[in-house]
Amino acid sequence: MNALAIPMRAVRQLPGLFIVGFVITFAWIAVAILAPVLAPYDPDAIAFDALLTAPSPDHLMGTDQLGRDIFSRVLYGARVDLFMGVVGLIVPLVIGVFLGLLSGYFVGWTDTIIMRALDITIAFPFLVLVLAIVAVLGPGLSSYFVALALVAWVPYARLVRGQVKLIKQTDFIAATTSLGFGSTYTLIRHVLPNCIVPALVFAVTDFVLIILYGSSLGFLGMGAQPPTAEWGVMIADGQTYLSTAWWISFFPGLALLTLGVGAALLGDGTAKLMRVER
Amino acid sequence: MIIQLIVDRLKQLIPALLGVALVTFLLVHLIPGDPVALLAGDRASPETIAAVKTRYGLDQPIVVQLFYYLKNIAMGDLGQSLRFRIPVTELILQHLWPTALLMIMTILITIPCAIILAALAASHQDRPLDHAIRAFSVAGIAIPVFWIGIVLARIFSVQLGWFPVAGFGEGLWDNVYHLVLPSITLAIGIVPVLARNLRASLLEMMEADFVTAARSKGVPESYIFKRHVFMNALIPNLQLFGVIVAFLFGGTIVVEKVFAIPGIGQLLISSILGRDYYVVLGLTFFFAVFTMLVMLIVDLVSMLIDPRLRS
Numbered sequence: 082m083n084a085l086a087i088p089m090r091a092v093r094q095l096p097g098l099f100i101v102g103f104v105i106t107f108a109w110i111a112v113a114i115l116a117p118v119l120a121p122y123d124p125d126a127i128a129f130d131a132l133l134t135a136p137s138p139d140h141l142m143g144t145d146q147l148g149r150d151i152f153s154r155v156l157y158g159a160r161v162d163l164f165m166g167v168v169g170l171i172v173p174l175v176i177g178v179f180l181g182l183l184s185g186y187f188v189g190w191t192d193t194i195i196m197r198a199l200d201i202t203i204a205f206p207f208l209v210l211v212l213a214i215v216a217v218l219g220p221g222l223s224s225y226f227v228a229l230a231l232v233a234w235v236p237y238a239r240l241v242r243g244q245v246k247l248i249k250q251t252d253f254i255a256a257t258t259s260l261g262f263g264s265t266y267t268l269i270r271h272v273l274p275n276c277i278v279p280a281l282v283f284a285v286t287d288f289v290l291i292i293l294y295g296s297s298l299g300f301l302g303m304g305a306q307p308p309t310a311e312w313g314v315m316i317a318d319g320q321t322y323l324s325t326a327w328w329i330s331f332f333p334g335l336a337l338l339t340l341g342v343g344a345a346l347l348g349d350g351t352a353k354l355m356r357v358e359r
Numbered sequence: 360m361i362i363q364l365i366v367d368r369l370k371q372l373i374p375a376l377l378g379v380a381l382v383t384f385l386l387v388h389l390i391p392g393d394p395v396a397l398l399a400g401d402r403a404s405p406e407t408i409a410a411v412k413t414r415y416g417l418d419q420p421i422v423v424q425l426f427y428y429l430k431n432i433a434m435g436d437l438g439q440s441l442r443f444r445i446p447v448t449e450l451i452l453q454h455l456w457p458t459a460l461l462m463i464m465t466i467l468i469t470i471p472c473a474i475i476l477a478a479l480a481a482s483h484q485d486r487p488l489d490h491a492i493r494a495f496s497v498a499g500i501a502i503p504v505f506w507i508g509i510v511l512a513r514i515f516s517v518q519l520g521w522f523p524v525a526g527f528g529e530g531l532w533d534n535v536y537h538l539v540l541p542s543i544t545l546a547i548g549i550v551p552v553l554a555r556n557l558r559a560s561l562l563e564m565m566e567a568d569f570v571t572a573a574r575s576k577g578v579p580e581s582y583i584f585k586r587h588v589f590m591n592a593l594i595p596n597l598q599l600f601g602v603i604v605a606f607l608f609g610g611t612i613v614v615e616k617v618f619a620i621p622g623i624g625q626l627l628i629s630s631i632l633g634r635d636y637y638v639v640l641g642l643t644f645f646f647a648v649f650t651m652l653v654m655l656i657v658d659l660v661s662m663l664i665d666p667r668l669r670s
Contacts, residue, residue, distance in 0.1 A: 098494060201378035205647045208609030209627070210382075213643040216631040217389050289501050297613050300505050301628055316506055320617070323509065323524075324517045331513075334506030341501025349497045 099350025105343025109336075113159040120153035124310045133326045143328035145318055151328060154310040155336045161311045162340065165222065165304075166292040172230045174284055177237025178277065182268055184238060185245025185276075195238065202235050208294060212303060220303045225295055233291070237280045244276035282355050285348035289341050296337055312337045364662060368655055377429070379647045383640045384428045388421075390636050437641030442633050447641035451623060457527050458611055458622030460534055464542035465549075465607060472550045477557035478589075484562060492554065499551020504610050508544040508617035515540060525619035541618045545610045549603050556599050560592035567591070594665050601657035605650040 112119065121141075128148030136143040142151035184195040202210070214228035215221075248254060249272070257267045298304030299313025307314055312333040319329025396403075399411045412418045419427065431437070437447035480492040516524040528537045564570065565588055573583050612624035619625070623642060630638040662668045 098497070197374070197378065200375055201382060204375050204379050204651055205382075205643065206605045206608040206650055208612060209643055209646040212612070212627065212631060213383075213386055213639055216636070216639045217386050217391075219391075220631075286500070293501065293503055294609075296503060297505060297609075301613065301616055302632060303628075313503075313505075316503075316509065320509055323513055327513050330506065330509050334503055334510070337503045337506060338501065341503065342498040345497055345501040346494075 096350055096353065098346045099354070102343050102346025102348075102350055105339060106347050109159050109340045109343065110163065112156055113163045116156045116160055120150075120156045122150035122153040124149065124154045124157040125308055126150075133322065133329075135326075136328055142332040143326065145315070145326075145329045146322060151315075151332050154315060155312070155332050157310040158312045158315065158333060158336060159340070161305060161309060162292050162296060162337070165225070165295040165311075166288050166344075169226055169229045169233070169291040169295060170284055170288050172226065173233035174237055174280065174287075176230060177234035178241050178273075178280055180234060181238040181241025181280070182245060182273060182276070185242040186249065186264065186268055186272060195242075199235050199238060202232055205232075207232065208297070211294065211298070212301075215298065215303050220306065222295075222305050225298055225304050229291065233287070236283060236287070240279045240283060241276050244279060245272055248272055248275050278355055282348070282352045285344065285351050289344045289348065292337070292344075293341060361659075361663075365659060368658060372651060372655065375651060376648070379644060379651075380429055380432055381425070383644045383647075384425055386643070387428070387636070387640055432644065437644060438637035440630075440635055440638050442630070442635045442638075447638050450626065450638060451642060451645055454621060454623045454626045456622075457534070457538075457620050458615070458624060461538050461541055461545070461611055461614070461620065461622060462604070462607055464535065464538050465545040465610075466604075468542055468546040469549055469553065472546065473553035473557055476550065476554040477561055478584075480554070480558045481561035481565065492558070496551040496555035496558070499548075499555075502548055502551075504544060504548040505613045505617050507547050508541065508614055511540050511544055512618065527620050537618075538620070541614045541620060544617070545607065545614050548610055549607065553596065553599065553603060557592060557596050560595050561588060564588040564592045590664075594661055594668075597657055597661050597664070601654045604653045608646050608650065 126149060128144070131140070131144050131148040133146060134140055134144045134148075140150050140152065142155060144150055145154075180195050184192045205213075210232050211225070211228040214231060215224040218224035218227060254267065254271060257271050262270075295304055296311065296313030296316070299309075299311045300317045302317065305311035305314055307318070315333035316330045316337075319326065319331070319333075322329055395408055395412055395417055399407045403411075417424065435448050437451075439445070440447055440450050443450060476492050476496075480489045483489045512524055515521045522540050523537050526537055528534050567587075570583055570587050573587055574580075608624075611622065612627060614620070615622045615624035616628055623645075627639060627642045629635075630642070
């Protein structure tokens, strides 16, 4: 029984929005990889003879207060923001799935402790707790990743725990146990593959949120630090020049919006696909 | 009966409250540097240091310190601001009003918008209008709120001059006027989520047996929608609304920064940047307690609406 197999029938019925999301997301991944080839300028090159110039054929998206080319910075920004989304997603995903497995499979104090930790974590508004942890550790991307590891595992643990509780009742798990296989083997070989799908589906949506919160942190001065070409940091740069040079904030935000919308459509489509299969 | 329910829910809240206090206590202890030096200031006399140590019990073992911390919190003492030299509680109260008004206005904008969009989508199921609203609500979670705020400020404040660019103003009407754009910005972030869920529950209720029954008795369609479909669809969304209010706190922090609103969100950011740790952690605790209270109220309201939840 392979829960990850996607039937061809479902693939052929893919909704249009899913395909749009898929194309946008992978276009941004391509941009991130090809940034050095595509970017016309060095993203960090300061040019005092081209401060705050409006979009033109020379500078497609204009230049910022230090004369840096916004278009190049937006392209390189895709690297930073996608990196933030991937690293920020994987760590909580692994922690959450692991804790969810333990909590669902072993009743008693293991479950109790994990569920208490979960209750307490969700009592805090997400961004507030992340900011408090970043405040203690000091602003920066690594603090954001630590904060995510401490806070963002909750939905995964919850989803996996619920699935494990269901799977545990099934005959094939009873068979594995009665054949004398140990808990570790049963958990990894049989329980995990059957519990992971909802967590992975949620991860696609979570990816959007982690990038959005990361760029919000960058905007607030708590995430990636200037002069990093991170979209949130760039939007904050432009806020000072809102009345004279709108392009500084506008284009990085547009990049963030399109990547986010693409990934959100992809996430929604994935969720539907998995439901079709079930 | 209702009082009994409230008391029961309050009792369930106590372990969570203790947990939240434990987390902020741990964070206080993870702060780099000597907390006494932070509290008393760089040029404090030995007497002041001793007084601070005794007041916060910093000369005691950590378990005793935790006890002192809990006792202080229970008495509303969240510590002292290092920058302003006034109690954190007082500082929070000074900055509370702009944030409260911003949240109230956002909620007042959000609810009608979400209901209208959801009702339109549900009544035009699988037709173009429904598809458009659904696409908007899926994409909606990806909208960077702080960027939308900047774009709106650029168009409506800088370009058209309809609203102030930033600040909070003087007097209630001026305050409301200053918060129009910020609250619309925040609403854009949450309307899609709420509309999406409300649409799903509306559609679910439209298929329900009691709706078919009402229809077969010849009850007018508009009455069925108002009385049966809508009221029943509201309950699961009330729970979601509680989650969204918690989510709004995150949004207000960012939007207050965009529009320079002197609320507790701005206070949090300036305190983090100014290393005013006790304000940061006091606010964190405050946000968590407030969130728990909102969830509690949502639970109680749901129980009032739906007798089935009372058992």
